[in-house]
Structures are given as structure tokens and as C-alpha cells.
Amino acid sequence: MGSRFSGIFWSLLFLAVPVLGVATFAIAPAIDVWLPKDISEHGKAIDGLFYFILGLTGIVFIATEVVLFWFLWKYDAARDNGPAKYIHGSHTLEVVWTIIPAATLLFLAIYQMNTWADVKMRRPAMAPTVEVVARQFEWRLRYPGRDGTLGTADDLFLVNDMHVPVDEDILVQLKSMDVLHSFFIPNLRIKQDAVPGMKIPVWFKATENGQFDIVCAELCGWGHYKMKGRVTVESREDFDRWLESQYAKQEATQPEPDPADAVAQN
Amino acid sequence: MQACSTSSCSPIQAFTACLVALITVASGCSADRVTPPTADAEGAKQLRVTLASAPGAAGAGEAAASTGTGWGTLKGRFVFAGTPGAPKPLVADKDTEVCSKAGMKLLDRSLLVDPSSKGLANVVVFARKASRVKNAVPEIPVVFDQKQCEFLSPVFAARVGQPVDVRNSDPIGHNTNIAGTAFNQLIPAGQGTIYKPESETGMPTMVTCNIHPWMKAYAVFRKDGYVAVTAADGSFSIADLPAGETIELQVWHERSTGPNGALVLDKPDLKWTPKGRFQIKLESDETKDLGTLEVPASAIGT
């Protein structure tokens, strides 16, 4: 086994890392292994930040890997017989490669502050649309009911099946009944830990109709993997109609017609 | 941890390695549950064929009822050979103004032995199968009352279809829950309700009150009505049993150590089985007195 071959082999192996890395990112959207569909208003800003950071780090990554490959290839001991050069450090180099990344990070930190504030700090002044109480292993929902106030006798109680009107500001009041959970709706680009003992506001505006997943993003026990809910975004009329029908079902004083009866009679 | 040199590792390193290995293996082990016998797959296959076949002529069916006319009576008296010990008081911590009125304490009634005659009360004797029944189901209700947070009958018997007058003579409400039946009903103070058992119990079933959980009694319902509960002196009597056939009777006591509460005595002359059953055959108009039936101390649990 010649060490010459060994040198070439390892250099090419390390070259494969940036090549495959870039290739994976390039084909990912085509095979649907990319960001989930964004249907929220602030999603554009968040996704924009993601792409910006991806681009920035990607360029640095590719540059670093190519340089690494180049050094492996050029200075391979089997082919390069020249004596080793020794240096005792370079102050300039150290300063340069500290200042540039620090400046970049500082820039990123300041650049994203506005988006962060929009998503996490600038709460819309409105009453909660729905209270979500995370519980092992489901999402318990409470809508305020006709009087618009949470905590009164006409509240609507549901599990896992959240509906919101489209193109409207939605404020969710997030609580936890037992342990840490995390209220995560990928398509709405919101994620917030539900901390026991705290009432945490979460807000968004959905821009498209459809059904999307709510998943738990904080390990909460053996059922964490299946703690799934569903959010349905629909027009305001549909939402109101759904709310009324659910409320009527909740106030039912007579049993629903049993499908088995219909079959028996036919 | 230093890499070992070409000679053997130090004792400490060897010990640590063994300990880690042991813990790894032990973590996979756990206390085993009892292993049940496995089913016989071949037998199951054949049985499935049998079950799938159309219901043919009924199998051998019941043995032809023994012929016989007339009716007889069975009597006896159970006595307890051991020492019963003082009955334990029950914890009656609710509605104390009624249930622990004037400091009165409710006692456990699972083993009631008459001090003078050593008679064992509340033993249930019933016929397992009788070919014919003399009397129709009576209309007179059996009264099952409760007072001062205690069921007045620790064990009572009724016939299937016979009305049971479940009463509440207390100034507070109770609910009477007959296990194994549909009956679990609120009985307000001073009121009562009629319950008609719809099926046989087999061995006696427990009656409780969910508001006052210490209250306990037993009920036994039989289709043919050939059932008796021993009185305070241990005596019982079952009248109008069909004569001329072998009748198997089951014996039960609340504190028995036998299977399902069956009372097992050592009486080979009555063919007493380990399932607490004995057999008799009566002549017409005969009154058979089994005499004193001694229940050994080992037959009753603590």
C-alpha cells in the first residue's frame, strides 16, 4: 500500500465533504426535504434570515474546505520533499481571523433583532383567540365562547383540533398542565416552550387556508413523539360556523343520531 | 485511565472492567413474571374445526332427571371447632353522628360463633341442581334493611324473581351496591326500593354501600330457592327438597380458606369434596338431620 496513494485518497475524501454538502442542499428542495411550506406573515422574514445565514456560512464553509483540500493535496509528504517551514505564529493573522467573524456575528445579531421582536416581543393588543394547555400527550384547547372572555361558563373545550381564521391576528395563550412542552407549528414558523406555571402569549397571522401540524418540540415523556395536533386555517365565516357547531355539540342535551340505527333501519 | 503497558493491567483496572461488564449484563435482566403454560396449537386447530361445524344435535345433554316423587327436608348444625377470637372493630369515619352514635362501635361480622353452643352463623348451604321445585316463586319480599350504618342481615338469600325489599331505616342516605348485578342504587333516608334478581349468583356475592365503605353483606340468589343461611346457633333447614334423587349441596362461608369461599369439611360419609360439596338422597317425607357438622379451625382463615 503506497503512501502516495494514501495521500491522494485522503485529500479527495476531504474534498468530497464540501462537494456532497453543497449537492445535498442543492437537491433538497426538489426531494421535499426542505423548509416546510410557509403560510405565516412573519415567515418571510424568518426564512430570509435563514437563507442569509445559510449563504454566509456556506461561502465560508466551502472556502475553508477547499483550502483544506488544497493543503492536503499540495503538501502531501509523499510528493512534496521540501523541508518543513516553521513559523512562530502571526499576530496579524490572529487579529484578522478574530475580528472578521466577530464583526459578522455582531452584524447578524443586530440584523435579526427586528424579526425577533416582531415574533416574540411585540404582542398585539388583543384578547386571546384560544388558550392552549399542553398536557402529556395532547394539546387541550379552550376558546372564549360567545362572551369573548376566557374562564367563563360558555367556553368551548376541545382537544388537538385547533381552528383559526385566515388573515387575522391570532393570539394564543400557552400554558402547561404538567411538564415542559413546546408548542411548535412548523408551517407558521412559531415555536414556544410551554413552561409549567407560566402563561405565555404566542401570536401569528396565517395567510393561507389549509390543515397543518402542531407538534411538540420539547421532550416531555414517552408519548412526546406522538403529541400531535392539527391547526385548520379557514375563512372567518367558516371559522364562526365551526365554532357554533362545536359549541352546539358541547351543549348537547340529546344524543347524536347513531349511525348504527340508520343501518339497522335500512 | 492510563493505557495498559505490555504487561497485564493493574488489579484496579481489571476490577473496573469486570464491574462495568456485570452492570451491563445485569441491566438487561429483570424479575421474571410467572410463566404460564403455552397453548396446544394442534389441539386448537382441531378444536376450531369442531367450533366451525354447524350446531348439530345437542350433545349428550343433561342426564335424564331422576324419577322420584315427594319432598323431604334437610337439617343440620354447623359448629366451629376453633377459637374465634374477638371481632375487630370497623373504621366508621363518616356520618359519625349516626354511625358511631353514643360511642357505639361497629364490629366485623365475618366470623360469628355463638359462645355457648359454638354454633357457626352465616354459613350458606344451597343445592347446585334440582330436577324439580315444589313451590312457585314467592311474592312475599325478602326484607334487606340497614340501620345505624350496618346491613341488618350479614348474609341473605332470595329466589330469582322474588322481590327483595331493600330498605334504609337510617336518618341518612345510603346506596346499596350488589356486586355482579345491575343494582347500585341510592336509597334515601327512611325509604326503600324493590329489587328482583334476574339471575343466579353461583357463590354468594358481596353487597356494599359506596357512601359508607365499611358496610358489607352477602347475597345469594338461586333459581330453585333451595338455599339456607345458618342462624346464630349454626342450624339450618331446607324444606321441600325433591326426594328420590341425589342432590349435591354447596357450602360457603365468608372466611373460609377453600376455593371461592367453599367450606371444606372432613366428612367422607357425606362425600364431602375439596370444593365444599356434599351429597344426600332423601326419601319422600323424610327429614334428614345431618347432626353436628364440625368446622375445623384450619377451614377458616384469620
Place this chain on the structure above:
Amino acid sequence: MTMAYSLRPLWITCSLGCLVVAVGCGTTPAASFRPNMVEATKQRLTPAQEKQVATVLLAMFGTPDDPVALPETGLDEAKLRLAAGPVRSDIVGRKNGLYREHCAHCHGITGDGLGPTAAFLNPYPRDYRPGVFKFKSTERADKPTHADLVRILHNGIAGTSMPSFALLPEAQVEALAEYVKYLSIRGETELSLMRAFFELDDDAQGKLPETREFLVDETLSPIAEKWQAAADARIPVPEMPADIDLVASIAKGKELFYGDKANCVKCHGVTGLGDGQANDYDDWNKAIVEIDKEVKSTAAKAKETSTVSMSADEAAEHRSQLAWLEKFDAVLAGDALTPRTIPPRNLRHGIYRGGRRPLDLYYRIHAGINGAPMPAAKGTISPEDIWHIVNYVRSLPYELDGELGADRPMVARDRF
């Protein structure tokens, strides 16, 4: 090229790694139903008798991977196949093994409420084998209707670990409800067979007759018929008058709640917090408590019996009794959960396990809760009065000036 290091650490690491892997490896045996060990031991069945029961059940009901439903059960075998077996996709891409994916870890492969997670839950998951279900629309002693089971799967049970499966496709929910019925019928049949040994005549030599008449007509059919008759046992619910004066109704309901006809406060407490009593059991736990008491008393008796004056037969019997007691201890340790008392519901939470519709509360009060100490008001309290109590109970979580008043100390669970 000599190496500057020793290979010994490598050997040690490799062998430890192999050991770790070996501990975890092994072929997994196919899933099988576990017999009802508590009942089998209580009935003092011999191994031959246990084997007969297992064989009969195998013939009548199949295995967890391959269910069989005799026509007398009234079950749809296609639905059972969807729910049974390991999780996989079938030839048309439908998901199979639903029960094992969603239910088995709590309710157990056998539906015995002894799944791996069961011991950590409060309340314990339901044991289907006695055929008793708590939250349904039928009279107390009757089985739930199919719609009742589907409703529980849809809504889950609030306040317990039973989750909502509303997001599953309808066909999967139907399959699961059918499989629950199958496990319940199988469990009740098993209990019936095990108890039948005691009822055998002595000439049967301790073997059950393996005839269609005994197994199907006498044992299986009565159980299955109760399930099929459930729809006829639904509680008739009179309409709550549309123009009902809610305030007056709530006042009347409060009177009944505190009164001695309904006796609600005796268990639910004058505070409505469920602190009226704390020492009763539901049927599943009570069975274990009673058996445990019986075993302990028999054990105490057996221990104090001296073997000195016994004949050979008696000594042998004594030894077999001690062996039975030992087996029972092992069975209670491995096949039963530690019994827990069942506290009466805290009505101030606004969390109702059987559902929060006025209709659901009507069902609970009218028929009580089967398997739980909650008694039936049927026959004692008129339907109109039951509606008044329902209205009062629904107002309890929002009651500001009830018996408690504003100076009641706030307890942790009040916050929800």
C-alpha cells in the same frame, strides 16, 4: 512500522462493546396473549387446566397477530385484521397493527391494562377483560355501544392519560373500537372458562367439555349477545325544556346536591372538591384488594398450622397450599398493579372524564358509573331533577359565592 501505543485498551473497549450489544440482542418472540394469571391462581387451576383454557382461547380467538372472530361474536374480522399484528403497511398501503402502535403500551397486548407504561399512570389504563366500561350511554350494567367506544377514542378521557385519537382516519378509529370489543369478549370468555372449572361436577375430572354447545352456546354467546344488545340499552334522555330558567334550575340543583335524596356531598364533599371520602376502590382495584386480603389471611393461617401432628396426606395438602400461596404472591407482584383508592371527582375543576356535555353528565348521574362507586340515581331522582343537578354541577367551576366563599384557600389544582 512499530506502533507507539498498546492495543490493550482497544481490546477492552471492543469486548465491552460486544458485551453491551450482546445483552440487547436476541430474537424477539412473537407477541402472545397472556392468560389471566390472577383469576387462574384464584381458581387454583392446575397447569393442565391452564393449558386447556389457553388452547380453547387460541381456537376461539386466535393470536395477537392472527385474530379469529367466530360469527357468534358479531365482530368484523376485516377490521380486526387492520388493528391486529405488528405495525406494517399492507399490500394496498393501508396501515396495519394499529392496536400495537397506539394502545398496547398502556392497555397491554391482551387488553389487560398491564402494558409497560401502565404502572406509571394515574389512573391506571382500563383492563378490558371483565367487560366493564365506565363512560357510556347505556344503563349501568350494560355494555357500551360502538358509538360510545368511538367517542372515547375521539375525545380521549380528559384528566387521564387516555389521549384523543381524533386525528386518525375514521376507518382506523373504527378498527380500534372493534379490536377493543374483541379483547373484551375474549377476556370475559377467559374469566367464564376459568370460573367454570369450579362448577364442574366431580366426574368431569377437572376438564371442561370441548363441545360447541358448552364453549359457544353456553359461554361465548351470552357475552357476545350483551355487546350486540347494547344499542337497545341506551338511556332514554328527556329533553331539557328549552325555556328553562337556568338560575332557578341551578338553585334547585344545589338544593338536591346538598339534600339527602341524592347524597352528592357525602362523597363529593360540601366543598365539591371530591374530599367527602377517600377510601373506596373501583371494581378492578377492589378485586385485587380482596384477593390480597384472602391470600394474606390464608397464608397467616397456613403458617400457624403446625405440621407435627399431620398425616402424610394432610402434610402433602399443606405443602401444596403453601406452594399455591407462594405462586399467588408472585402473580400479584407481576400480574397486578398496586391497588389505588378512587377519589370522588373534584367538581370544581370543570374536567369531566366521561365528557362535558350536559348529556354526558345526565348519563353519569342517571346510571352512575359502572365499575366505580358512583351510584345510579335512576328510580330515586326524577329526570327533571337530574337536569337541575346537571345544571348546578356545570356551574360549580364558576361558582363564586357557593358554600366555599371567597375565603377558601386556593389549592394547586384549582389553578386549572
